[in-house]
Amino acid sequence: MSHDPAVLPRLRSILPPHCIITDPQAKKPFETDGLTAVKQIPWLVVLPESIEQVRAVVRVCREHRVALVARGAGTGLSGGARPAADGILLGLSKLSRILEIDPDNRIARVEPGVRNLAISEAAAPYGLYYAPDPSSQIACSIGGNVAENSGGVHCLKYGLTVHNVLGLKVLTIEGDELTLGGATLDTPGYDLLAVFNGSEGMLGIVTEVTVRLLPIPAVKRLVLAAFATLQTAADAVGKIIAGGIVPAGLEMMDARAIAAAEAFVGAGYPTDAAAILLCELDGTHDEVEEQCAQVVRVMRTAHATELRTSRDDADRERMWLGRKAAFPAVGRIAPDYYCMDGTIPRARLGEVLRAIAQLSVEFELAVANVFHAGDGNLHPLILYDANAPGQLDRAEQMGGRILALCVRVGGTVTGEHGVGVEKLDAMCGQFAAPELEQFHRLKAAFDPAGLMNPGKAVPTLARCAEIGGMHVHRGKIAFADIERF
Amino acid sequence: MPRDRDDSQRLIEAVASAVGAERALWICGRGSKTFLGPAAVGDMLNVSDHCGIIDYHPDELVLTARSGTPLTDLRRTLAAHQQMMAFDPPMFAGEGSLGGAVATGLSGPGRPWYGAVRDAVLGVTLINGRAQPLKFGGQVMKNVAGYDVSRLMAGAFGTLGALLDVSIKVMPRPLFEATRVFAIDRDTAHTMVVAWARSPLPMTATCHFGDALHVRLSGTEKGVRAAAAQIGGDEFPHAAEFWDSLRDQTHPFFGGGRCYRTVLPPAAAYPACEGEWLTEWGGAQRWLRSSTPRGEVDAALRRLGGHATESRPSAERQPLDKGVLKYYLRLKDAFDPKAIFNRGRLFDEIGQ
Numbered sequence: 017m018s019h020d021p022a023v024l025p026r027l028r029s030i031l032p033p034h035c036i037i038t039d040p041q042a043k044k045p046f047e048t049d050g051l052t053a054v055k056q057i058p059w060l061v062v063l064p065e066s067i068e069q070v071r072a073v074v075r076v077c078r079e080h081r082v083a084l085v086a087r088g089a090g091t092g093l094s095g096g097a098r099p100a101a102d103g104i105l106l107g108l109s110k111l112s113r114i115l116e117i118d119p120d121n122r123i124a125r126v127e128p129g130v131r132n133l134a135i136s137e138a139a140a141p142y143g144l145y146y147a148p149d150p151s152s153q154i155a156c157s158i159g160g161n162v163a164e165n166s167g168g169v170h171c172l173k174y175g176l177t178v179h180n181v182l183g184l185k186v187l188t189i190e191g192d193e194l195t196l197g198g199a200t201l202d203t204p205g206y207d208l209l210a211v212f213n214g215s216e217g218m219l220g221i222v223t224e225v226t227v228r229l230l231p232i233p234a235v236k237r238l239v240l241a242a243f244a245t246l247q248t249a250a251d252a253v254g255k256i257i258a259g260g261i262v263p264a265g266l267e268m269m270d271a272r273a274i275a276a277a278e279a280f281v282g283a284g285y286p287t288d289a290a291a292i293l294l295c296e297l298d299g300t301h302d303e304v305e306e307q308c309a310q311v312v313r314v315m316r317t318a319h320a321t322e323l324r325t326s327r328d329d330a331d332r333e334r335m336w337l338g339r340k341a342a343f344p345a346v347g348r349i350a351p352d353y354y355c356m357d358g359t360i361p362r363a364r365l366g367e368v369l370r371a372i373a374q375l376s377v378e379f380e381l382a383v384a385n386v387f388h389a390g391d392g393n394l395h396p397l398i399l400y401d402a403n404a405p406g407q408l409d410r411a412e413q414m415g416g417r418i419l420a421l422c423v424r425v426g427g428t429v430t431g432e433h434g435v436g437v438e439k440l441d442a443m444c445g446q447f448a449a450p451e452l453e454q455f456h457r458l459k460a461a462f463d464p465a466g467l468m469n470p471g472k473a474v475p476t477l478a479r480c481a482e483i484g485g486m487h488v489h490r491g492k493i494a495f496a497d498i499e500r501f
Numbered sequence: 502m503p504r505d506r507d508d509s510q511r512l513i514e515a516v517a518s519a520v521g522a523e524r525a526l527w528i529c530g531r532g533s534k535t536f537l538g539p540a541a542v543g544d545m546l547n548v549s550d551h552c553g554i555i556d557y558h559p560d561e562l563v564l565t566a567r568s569g570t571p572l573t574d575l576r577r578t579l580a581a582h583q584q585m586m587a588f589d590p591p592m593f594a595g596e597g598s599l600g601g602a603v604a605t606g607l608s609g610p611g612r613p614w615y616g617a618v619r620d621a622v623l624g625v626t627l628i629n630g631r632a633q634p635l636k637f638g639g640q641v642m643k644n645v646a647g648y649d650v651s652r653l654m655a656g657a658f659g660t661l662g663a664l665l666d667v668s669i670k671v672m673p674r675p676l677f678e679a680t681r682v683f684a685i686d687r688d689t690a691h692t693m694v695v696a697w698a699r700s701p702l703p704m705t706a707t708c709h710f711g712d713a714l715h716v717r718l719s720g721t722e723k724g725v726r727a728a729a730a731q732i733g734g735d736e737f738p739h740a741a742e743f744w745d746s747l748r749d750q751t752h753p754f755f756g757g758g759r760c761y762r763t764v765l766p767p768a769a770a771y772p773a774c775e776g777e778w779l780t781e782w783g784g785a786q787r788w789l790r791s792s793t794p795r796g797e798v799d800a801a802l803r804r805l806g807g808h809a810t811e812s813r814p815s816a817e818r819q820p821l822d823k824g825v826l827k828y829y830l831r832l833k834d835a836f837d838p839k840a841i842f843n844r845g846r847l848f849d850e851i852g853q
Binding site for chain 1: 639695
């Protein structure tokens with residue numbers, strides 16, 4: 017592939033030498049994100065140390081028509097940060113300053129490379145914290161959280177990233193610096209904050225984020241309940257919510273996930289249960305006490321076979337340990353696993369889990385289920401061995417079938433991990449051609465040349481037509497000549 | 502008037518014919534919020550007959566309804582299951598539809614704690630400016646498949662498409678509520694409210710007007726009583742009517758004369774504008790009754806990181822950020838290339 021010879025000298029004139037990586041070995045760590053099955057070495061990696069340098073890199077990309085892929089901490093799970101072979105990978109991890117904590121207005125203003133957990137750590141002295149807590153929160157960056165609209169285990173009560181970001185500064189490929197929102201609860205005009213959250217780096221580079229901070233709850237308590245069947249556990253979730261309680265977190269694990277977690281961290285989970293629910297309640301002392309009593313009552317009438325309530329914070333942390341270590345724990349019982357991310361209407365849970373069990377038999381691959389039960393976000397982990405011929409293919413095919421199932425019951429192919437490159441095909445099943453066209457037009461409003469993170473998030477109609485998964489609208493396929501990705 | 506009717510075919514055909522003739526359409530639900538901003542031009546596209554709840558599962562905390570569904574119907578249905586639209590959209594003159602609530606993006610007194618309309622929107626079906634019915638988002642809480650077009654519709658004043666149906670997240674009604682009232686001046690109230698908002702209290706609404714501060718607490722009975730004892734004040738008996746009167750602007754404060762809606766960082770000082778203030782949202786939304794010209798009020802607000810819009814009468818457009826306007830116009834073009842929908846309502850398409 018021939019690269020524009022003018023690009024590198026221009027980058028060298030704006031970035032110090034240690035901020036440009038051209039050596040193939042040194043570029044290797046950037047070839048993949050958390051979806052490690054997808055790899056691509058970029059042409060160049062740049063790691064700017066200032067917003068001014070980011071501006072200059074964007075200018076070079078625009079003027080030389082070079083693809084630009086932004087990357088935060090590289091913990092994404094859908095290949096959203098997979099580099100372009102002939103493009104520039106823009107790592108933003110060095111932009112990691114916390115610019116302001118304003119406790120009275122309950123906001124933090126930070127650069128995009130600030131780690132999720134670092135915000136809560138900086139806010140803690142003021143009795144405040146940042147609510148969204150994706151499982152990678154120790155490492156993932158807030159810029160990446162915005163790009164993916166990251167979730168976590170406390171979404172039901174506290175929302176996703178989009179609910180907790182008040183303002184953004186973004187840089188478009190055309191060099192415009194937009195201030196969206198800010199320290200106020202609304203601004204006139206279109207809600208571009210909503211569009212940028214979850215846009216997977218396709219519309220602009222996030223250069224600053226203003227997040228809302230919440231008071232740290234006075235008390236948190238965790239109720240663990242065991243159930244003899246998945247269905248009774250699923251029913252209990254509905255009953256808790258119908259009873260008027262919105263728990264801070266409500267998680268479910270199936271028998272295989274429980275066994276793996278127990279073997280790994282020994283959290284004291286009942287290994288004879290078909291499912292456990294972990295229900296966290298937070299608030300003031302009196303409130304948590306009342307809610308806890310109600311949840312225990314509901315769980316009991318919903319046929320919980322065993323009930324435990326955390327005695328103190330240390331006990332609560334111990335009880336969470338198994339859930340928080342569930343993914344690495346599953347990683348110990350199989351050489352590889354493929355993590356799915358569908359969301360379904362909760363009432364369909366029993367039916368979906370039964371269908372997944374059937375697929376597991378059909379594809380001869382075991383599945384462990386971890387479930388954000390409160391908000392219907394299912395993470396089936398398909399266990400496979402990448403070294404066994406054909407297993408990766410089977411795992412991916414089975415994953416595709418699970419996502420199609422999620423769409424069929426009224427859900428979505430991705431709850432919180434994003435589409436990236438991983439779920440492009442699955443998107444063809446969820447959206448009709450005119451909807452995909454509308455997405456492409458929205459993208460073109462911000463990036464008409466298509467230089468930002470090309471080939472991610474929204475499949476071309478040609479690709480969908482080829483896999484046959486698309487709803488063809490009135491027999492017509494638009495853009496049939498567009499490049500497939 | 503129908504209560505449950507699918508009028509989508511007629512609406513799609515009406516849009517198609519308007520697109521063909523390049524004729525502007527003014528989208529209208531119950532007509533309760535037409536006074537917000539300049540009037541749209543063109544033929545009325547009446548969506549009020551496209552109404553009824555399509556899907557509601559209280560256990561799932563999700564409701565889907567056609568855009569013309571009256572808010573009163575939704576409130577009644579939800580109340581029967583002890584649930585609510587937490588964003589608590591206003592019903593001016595007792596009216597309003599779901600589509601209008603989403604399009605105007607207005608939220609009630611609980612907004613800082615319960616979220617805004619856009620926070621509750623999970624999915625929409627809309628007719629774009631190519632007369633195509635399109636579905637975005639869905640009926641689940643977590644969904645990052647594709648750009649979040651559903652939330653973009655909140656506050657877009659119908660300029661990007663005509664909503665056919667909307668799915669929203671609904672919430673359980675609090676098990677118990679109490680409103681405390683304090684006889685206290687504006688600045689002392691402001692300091693107290695800002696401090697309370699930093700602590701984990703079950704606060705869900707505040708209002709300061711004249712010399713009275715009202716604070717609503719919501720949660721479990723014991724939790725609310727303990728919080729009430731902690732913050733003090735006196736019990737306020739007519740709480741529900743009071744908060745509704747703020748939401749629907751039937752409170753005497755809103756009765757005539759020029760009034761601005763100002764939005765500020767909650768702890769920001771009061772701008773030096775002559776007039777009478779009514780402060781909600783823990784300081785984040787402050788209404789100003791004043792004869793000061795709009796330009797002066799807006800300039801004073803911007804110095805403090807906020808902005809002002811005229812609340813009523815309000816023939817003036819919202820003040821849009823010039824830097825972002827280029828992208829607004831491109832977005833408008835991406836959804837509605839012939840500028841059919843609500844022309845002139847949010848910006849001057851022709852004049853830009």
